[in-house]
Amino acid sequence: xxxxxxxxxxxxxxxxxxxxxxxxxxxxxxxxxxxxxxxxxxxxxxxxxxxxxxxxxxxxxxxxxxxxxxxxxxxxxxxxxxxxxxxxxxxxxxxxxxxxxxxxxxxxxxxxxxxxxxxxxxxxxxxxxxxxxxxxxxxxxxxxxxxxxxxxxxxxxxxxxxxxxxxxxxxxxxxxxxxxxxxxxxxxxxxxxxxxxxxxxxxxxxxxxxxxxxxxxxxxxxxxxxxxxxxxxxxxxxxxxxxxxxxxxx
Numbered sequence: 316x317x318x319x320x321x322x323x324x325x326x327x328x329x330x331x332x333x334x335x336x337x338x339x340x341x342x343x344x345x346x347x348x349x350x351x352x353x354x355x356x357x358x359x360x361x362x363x364x365x366x367x368x369x370x371x372x373x374x375x376x377x378x379x380x381x382x383x384x385x386x387x388x389x390x391x392x393x394x395x396x397x398x399x400x401x402x403x404x405x406x407x408x409x410x411x412x413x414x415x416x417x418x419x420x421x422x423x424x425x426x427x428x429x430x431x432x433x434x435x436x437x438x439x440x441x442x443x444x445x446x447x448x449x450x451x452x453x454x455x456x457x458x459x460x461x462x463x464x465x466x467x468x469x470x471x472x473x474x475x476x477x478x479x480x481x482x483x484x485x486x487x488x489x490x491x492x493x494x495x496x497x498x499x500x501x502x503x504x505x506x507x508x509x510x511x512x513x514x515x516x517x518x519x520x521x522x523x524x525x526x527x528x529x530x531x532x533x534x535x536x537x538x539x540x541x542x543x544x545x546x547x548x549x550x551x552x553x554x555x556x557x558x559x560x561x562x563x564x565x
Contacts, residue, residue, distance in 0.1 A: 331355045337363040338431065341381035348382050350468070350476040351417055354433055361431035362468070362478050369427050370478060375447045376408040382475035388416050388451075388467045390483040395459040400436060400485070403452045406469055410447040415440050418467045420459050421482070430466040430482045461486040 331338045331353055338358035341348045342365070355361045364370050364381040372386040386408040394401045402418055416439050419432035437455035459465070464482035 329353045331361075332357045334358040337361070337366075339363070340366050342366055343381060344379070345381055346383055347474040348476065349470055349474045351415070351438075351470060352435060354435070355419075355431045356421070356433040358431060359425060360427055360429070360478075361425065362476070364478055369429055372407065374407070375410060382477070383471065383473070385469055385471050385475045385477040387477040387480040388414075388469050390418075390465060390467055390480060392488070393459070393465045393483045393485045395457075395461070395485050398456060398458050400455045400457050400459050401453070402436070402455070402465065402467075402483075404467075404483075405448065405450045406441060406443065407448050408443055408469065409471070410443055410445050412447075413440060413442045413472045414449070415470045416451065416467055417470070418455075418465055419479075420485075421464045421466070424464060424482065428481065429479045430464050432466070432468070432479060436465060459485045 329352075332355070334357075336358070337360045338355045339350055339353075339362045341363070350362055360368065364384055366381075370380075370384050373384075376383070376386045378384045386406065388404055388406040390402060390404040392401075392403045406414060406416065408414065417432075418436040418438070419430075420434045420436050421430045422433070424430045436457060436459070437453070439451055439453045441449040441451050443449045461484075463485040465485060466480045466482040468477050468479055470476040
């Protein structure tokens with residue numbers, strides 16, 4: 316884990332916003348395209364490698380393509396108080412490689428839920444180990460409001476910048492979730508064996524500990540690595556704690 320440091324973004328004053336399509340695209344096999352210190356907001360996908368939507372991370376970052384399809388970091392928690400913002404997370408990418416990580420704040424997410432890069436929060440450097448892993452725990456001399464979204468990018472030592480990561484919310488602790496059951500339901504809302512060619516819904520039942528009253532949580536359901544719905548529909552009554560039911564329409 317890195318010792319806490321303070322470092323501000325180097326912002327170049329370029330504003331990329333209000334595009335009907337993606338904010339920045341890197342096409343074909345172009346590499347060493349560095350996208351850092353921009354203000355990117357109100358686009359579709361903020362930064363798209365290969366022009367094919369969000370590219371998931373892969374083990375040891377061995378895939379090839381635009382900007383080497385550099386893996387983005389994972390942000391675990393963001394806390395802000397007393398003029399200091401702390402960002403904790405990891406990156407899993409190429410082994411024994413140095414990366415510059417840039418973090419950005421956003422008041423809302425784009426349709427991909429990965430967010431964009433409206434305001435740069437700060438930057439830090441990490442070097443992965445032989446397994447391709449590195450952790451960071453860094454402080455920045457800035458204040459962010461609670462529930463703001465913070466995401467990040469990684470720029471490799473060869474100057475290729477990743478897409479934006481999924482965000483973490485400021486001063487929001489993820490709930491401890493105990494998965495109780497998942498099952499398919501038919502059109503009548505009953506559990507049933509699906510019929511080939513018939514549309515079915517997925518229902519997820521889980522239990523949580525006490526949650527903050529004003530916190531918001533997103534439940535993502537995936538089947539074979541494919542997300543069914545980025546904004547699940549709450550089917551049952553929400554309790555401060557206890558059992559929740561979510562139904563995902565497919």
